[in-house]
Amino acid sequence: MSSAEKYDVFQAIADPTRRKVLQLLSEGELPISEITSHFSMSRTAVAKHLHILSEAELVSGRKIGREKRFRLQPEPLTELKQWLSFYEKFWDNKLSILKHVIENPGEDGLKVIEKENDTQMDKPNEIT
Amino acid sequence: MSSAEKYDVFQAIADPTRRKVLQLLSEGELPISEITSHFSMSRTAVAKHLHILSEAELVSGRKIGREKRFRLQPEPLTELKQWLSFYEKFWDNKLSILKHVIENPGEDGLKVIEKENDTQMDKPNEIT
C-alpha cells in the first residue's frame, strides 16, 4: 500500500546512521532500544531513522509485547542495483577492453575501443 | 587530492536531479548550459548540483574556451556496488536456496537453510 512514500531508497541510504542501522539489522531482528545502544544519540532520533527506513520499505517493524522489533527488508535494494547496473558498463569497459584484448590475441580489439570513443572520449568537434 | 570531501557517493546520488545529470552525462561530455536546458531550474542551481557531483568525484569538469564541459566519472560507484554486494546475499538467498535445490537434486539443501535461519528468521527467544 501507500505508493506515495516520502522517502525512496536513494534518500534512505544517504545517511550514515541509517546505513549502520541496516548493517545492525542484517544480523537479525532488533528492538529500538537495542539499536539505540549502538549510537550516541537519543532513542527518539533512532526511531525517526527507523521510520524513514520503514517508508523506504528497507525495514519492517512488528510489535512484540511492549517492544517493537525491526528487521531488514532488503528487497528495495534491487532498485539500487538496477540503477547501478546501467553505470557499470561505463567503468567496466576500461577493464573489459583489456580483458578482450588478452583473451583474443588474434584480434586487434578496435571495435570495442571505437565504442568507447562514442560514449566517453573527446568529441570530434571539441576545441583543445 | 582533498580527502576531506563534503559529499560522498551516497549523498550525491540521493537527489533525483543529480541522478538525471549523471544520466545525461553518460551520453558524453556536456557544458553547463546544455545540461541546464534539460531542467526547469536556473543554471546556477544546476551548477551547484554539478559541484556536489564533482566533490563526490562522479563528474569532472574542464574549461574549453568560455564554457566548462562536464563528463561522467563513474569510478566512485564501485563503492556503492561494494556496499550493495553485502546486502545482495540477504535477498538473493531466497532465490539461491531454490536454485541450489533445483540444481542439486541429490542433496537436501539443509545447510543453506540453516544458515538462513541464523541471520534472518525468528529468534528462539521470541514471544509470539
Add this chain to the structure above:
DNA sequence: ATTATATAAAACCTTTTGGTTTCATGTCAA
C-alpha cells in the same frame, strides 16, 4: 496497585539543502 520499561507523539531548535536573484568576469564574434 504500583513502578519500571519500551515506545509513541508532539513541540521545538539548528544546520543543511535546494533553490533564487544579482553582480562580476572572462571569452568569442562582429
Add this chain to the structure above:
DNA sequence: TTGACATGAAACCAAAAGGTTTTATATAAT
C-alpha cells in the same frame, strides 16, 4: 571595441533534515 555568451560567486530564502526535550500510553514485573 562593443556586445553577447557562459560561467563564477555572493547574498539571500524557505523548507527539509537531523537532532533534542517533554508528555503520554501501553505492557511487564513486583
